[in-house]
Amino acid sequence: AQTVTxxxxxxxxxxxxxxxxxCTYDTSESDYYLFWYKQPPSRQMILVIRQEAYKQQNAxxxxxxxxxQKAAKSFSLKISDSQLGDAAMYFCAYHGSSNTGKLIxxxxxxxxxxx
Amino acid sequence: DGGITQSPxxxxxxxxxxxxxxxxxxxxxxxxxxxxxxxxxxxxxIYYSQIVNDFQKGDIAEGYSVSREKKESxxxxxxxxxxxxxxxxxxxxxxxxxxxxxxxxxxxxxxLTVL
Numbered sequence: 001a002q003t004v005t006x007x008x009x010x011x012x013x014x015x016x017x018x019x020x021x022x023c024t025y026d027t028s029e030s031d032y033y034l035f036w037y038k039q040p041p042s043r044q045m046i047l048v049i050r051q052e053a054y055k056q057q058n059a060x061x062x063x064x065x066x067x068x069q070k071a072a073k074s075f076s077l078k079i080s081d082s083q084l085g086d087a088a089m090y091f092c093a094y095h096g097s098s099n100t101g102k103l104i105x106x107x108x109x110x111x112x113x114x115x
Numbered sequence: 116d117g118g119i120t121q122s123p124x125x126x127x128x129x130x131x132x133x134x135x136x137x138x139x140x141x142x143x144x145x146x147x148x149x150x151x152x153x154x155x156x157x158x159x160x161i162y163y164s165q166i167v168n169d170f171q172k173g174d175i176a177e178g179y180s181v182s183r184e185k186k187e188s189x190x191x192x193x194x195x196x197x198x199x200x201x202x203x204x205x206x207x208x209x210x211x212x213x214x215x216x217x218x219x220x221x222x223x224x225x226x227l228t229v230l
Contacts, residue, residue, distance in 0.1 A: 004157075033218075035218070037221075042223070043152075043203060043223070043224050044221060044222070044223045044224060045158075045205060045207075045221035046221075047218060047220065050218055091157055091158070093157075095219075102160050102163070102173065102174075103148075103150075103158070103160070103219055105157030105158045105159075106157055107155075107156060107157050108155075108156070108157055
């Protein structure tokens, strides 16, 4: 069975600095998708970034980028120029080709942004 | 204004009662999902549906039921058989593409509390 692990329950970063959130996963599939979702205090899950496993190029979305290491099964999220609005819980999620309909989530990392 | 709506935002249930959580989407998405989130944890899949009048159990379907009579609606009923229903419930939807379920987008959630 596939699993997703986020080993950092809490992280903090100074405003305008850069922070990296870690995520590792375990799978025997070759085709899959990886996601980072943000859950602010409102608790709505917001898609941050998505990576297709067949793409070697790391995905980027403005200040958010990933470091996707397929062989190491690692999928970290880098937030550059951190802003107060980035404070939230961040979830890494996996969707495999055989998991029709199912996202597998990590436990989440709470990010604090200090002014 | 396209999106996913969930109602109510807060719901209180007495012991032994069934309650129904509403989820509606106007994104013309094919697939819809229900997740449960407990404090400090990631999301777990309850049920999902890829087409009208068809749905599949997720990891924690016991004590829950769903229906999919319309493409845009996927209500979740929490029955009295669910032993610990107090949680945050999130509905999501996505396109189906190439046999793989694509990126899931989430509604604002419903907080259910058992009195």
